[in-house]
Amino acid sequence: MQRRQFLQAGLCAALAAGVRAAVAADKRTPKILIRSAWQTVNIGDIAHTPGLLAILEKYLPEAELTLWPRNVDMGVDQLILRRFPKLKITRTDEDRVAAFRECDFLLHGSAASLSEGDVRKWIKETGKPFGIYGVGVPQYPEAVVKLVVSPPSGPSTIEVLNQAKFVFFRDSVSMRRAQELGCRAPIMEYGPDAAFATDLTNDAAAEAFLKSAGLEAGKFLCCIPRLRISPYWKMKPNVEFHPGRHARNEEMKEHDHRPLREAITRIVRETEMKVLLCPEDSSHMELGREMLLEKLPADVVKRVAWRKDYWLTDEARSVYARSAGLFGNEMHSPIMCIGMGVPAIVCRWAEQTTKGTMWRDIGLADWVFDFDVEAEVARMPEAAVQMAKDPAAAKAKAEQARAFVAKRQAETMQTLRASLPK
Numbered sequence: 001m002q003r004r005q006f007l008q009a010g011l012c013a014a015l016a017a018g019v020r021a022a023v024a025a026d027k028r029t030p031k032i033l034i035r036s037a038w039q040t041v042n043i044g045d046i047a048h049t050p051g052l053l054a055i056l057e058k059y060l061p062e063a064e065l066t067l068w069p070r071n072v073d074m075g076v077d078q079l080i081l082r083r084f085p086k087l088k089i090t091r092t093d094e095d096r097v098a099a100f101r102e103c104d105f106l107l108h109g110s111a112a113s114l115s116e117g118d119v120r121k122w123i124k125e126t127g128k129p130f131g132i133y134g135v136g137v138p139q140y141p142e143a144v145v146k147l148v149v150s151p152p153s154g155p156s157t158i159e160v161l162n163q164a165k166f167v168f169f170r171d172s173v174s175m176r177r178a179q180e181l182g183c184r185a186p187i188m189e190y191g192p193d194a195a196f197a198t199d200l201t202n203d204a205a206a207e208a209f210l211k212s213a214g215l216e217a218g219k220f221l222c223c224i225p226r227l228r229i230s231p232y233w234k235m236k237p238n239v240e241f242h243p244g245r246h247a248r249n250e251e252m253k254e255h256d257h258r259p260l261r262e263a264i265t266r267i268v269r270e271t272e273m274k275v276l277l278c279p280e281d282s283s284h285m286e287l288g289r290e291m292l293l294e295k296l297p298a299d300v301v302k303r304v305a306w307r308k309d310y311w312l313t314d315e316a317r318s319v320y321a322r323s324a325g326l327f328g329n330e331m332h333s334p335i336m337c338i339g340m341g342v343p344a345i346v347c348r349w350a351e352q353t354t355k356g357t358m359w360r361d362i363g364l365a366d367w368v369f370d371f372d373v374e375a376e377v378a379r380m381p382e383a384a385v386q387m388a389k390d391p392a393a394a395k396a397k398a399e400q401a402r403a404f405v406a407k408r409q410a411e412t413m414q415t416l417r418a419s420l421p422k
Contacts, residue, residue: 030063030420032056033099035118036109036194037069040076041235042281043313044195044332048110050313051339052133052194053084059413066090066099068118079312083200100126104421110134110170110194112150112353119160131419132167133412134193137174137181138353147229147245148351158183165419168412172361173354190361191412192405195332196339198313205311206318213276213305217322220274220305221267221388223260224328225287228252228351234283248351256329256349257291259377263327263384264292268300271388273324278307278316280330285310324391325398327384329371331355338362341402343387343394347371347380362401 034056036049049067056063066088072080077089090096106122107130108115114135122130137153145152158181161167167183168191169175175188210217227249232239264275277288285308293306317336320326325343326333331352334344346368348356359368369380387394 028422030060030105031066031103032060032063032420033066033068033103033106033122034109035068035106035115035122036111037067037072037076037080038111039071039236040074041232042230042332043311043316044280044330044335046076046079046313047195047198047200047317047332047336048193050080050083050200051196051198052107052109053080053087054197054199055194055409055413057084059410060417064088066103068096068099070115074312076312079200079314104128105419106130107416108132108135112136112355113138113153114157114160116157116160123160123163129165129419129421130163131165131416132161133416134168134170134191135174136170136353136355137178139173139177140353141350144248144351147242147248148353149230149232150353153178153181155181157181161185166415168415171354171356171358173357177354187415189412189415190408192362192408193332193335193355193358195335196402196405197409198317198336198339200314201318201321202312202314203318205315206322209307209315209319210322213307215274215276215305218324218391219272220276220323221384222276222278222320222323222326222328222333223264223288223292224278224280224326224330224333225257225260225284225291226280226329227283227287228256228349230281231283234286235281252349253287253291255377256347256371257295259347259371259380260328261292261295263381264304265297265300266381266385267388268303270385273388274303274305276305276307276319276323278319279310280316280333282310284330325387325394327380327387334359338364338398338401338405341395341399343367343391343398345369345380345383345387362404364397364401367397 039045068090090099138150139152140148161183162185164185166187167185168189170193172190229245229249233241267273277292279285320337320342321340326337327345329347334346337344346356346359349371356368369376371377
């Protein structure tokens with residue numbers, strides 16, 4: 001371990017010990033209600049919740065935790081409970097009312113934006129304190145604002161944020177935007193997306209899949225496609241087709257996947273690595289086949305595997321852990337990779353909010369590429385090729401970012417501990 005990494009690891013251990021000592025000294029057991037678990041059609045949205053639970057388990061082990069979820073179907077509730085068997089989950093409105101009565105503090109988990117109505121309900125019904133952990137403050141160019149899923153944040157959102165004990169923003173651009181809008185919460189800092197801390201695994205499923213796909217640990221990279229705007233009408237039964245979003249996706253999908261194909265082609269031809277095309281949401285299997293697999297040269301496609309089925313966070317993460325790195329158009333699979341010290345390149349655009357800019361906040365500015373800037377589109381394939389050609393250097397860079405994130409996680413938990421009712 002390099003000296004800097006050793007010192008960072010020691011600092012995190014000391015911070016953790018300090019938080020645990022503070023908990024032990026306070027005989028009152030903290031009871032925290034967690035608002036998270038937004039949807040299950042995306043393994044990144046699933047990852048927010050177990051990530052936050054893992055951080056709390058590490059730094060506030062005596063806390064009683066209750067999850068107030070929006071959606072834990074598809075077996076996600078059992079996935080989480082296997083890892084955190086003491087967790088309580090509210091499943092009815094009666095459960096939610098009881099949790100409001102019993103819990104001392106509301107912790108809003110990582111998300112694209114604030115679930116403003118939920119926090120207002122907590123404020124109105126309890127008057128108890130709350131904090132915000134790793135959210136974005138969406139902002140968009142005027143040309144796309146009518147097409148996006150997460151609406152821009154405005155004065156009403158800032159009004160709620162100003163009542164929080166603390167607000168941790170998942171990227172510095174969001175924090176600056178909130179300040180420009182008038183956010184004056186007592187603590188406003190960068191706080192890593194909770195998905196960095198996800199530690200779910202399914203090694204047996206991962207190894208079986210890799211064997212079936214002809215992939216060996218350390219000898220392949222993962223690649224994830226994505227459209228400009230998630231086509232939820234393909235993933236959720238009650239979401240209507242949106243012609244404007246579909247048109248924007250069709251307009252940009254060749255532009256946004258051509259550099260991925262170039263990277264795959266060069267990796268296969270210039271290195272011994274293979275490539276796995278895999279999903280972050282349940283629309284990506286079809287997209288990966290259409291825009292990547294079927295458009296690759298014949299000599300290249302022989303060393304490219306395609307995941308045809310959706311998976312959950314535990315299996316995906318175990319596959320990523322065995323890869324030499326990941327690149328593509330999604331955000332939370334890269335987050336989970338860096339959380340394990342696995343190299344990861346992020347490609348982003350304006351429709352995705354500013355979440356991709358967090359790569360600059362954690363020291364990975366040369367691994368994020370803005371696909372609204374043609375010069376950055378042109379540079380991306382070379383970065384992926386270099387990741388494949390020098391996996392040791394890429395791993396060292398990823399590990400440095402992981403250590404920075406771990407340090408911030410420890411510091412954010414000190415803030416949470418100090419904000420809990422005594």
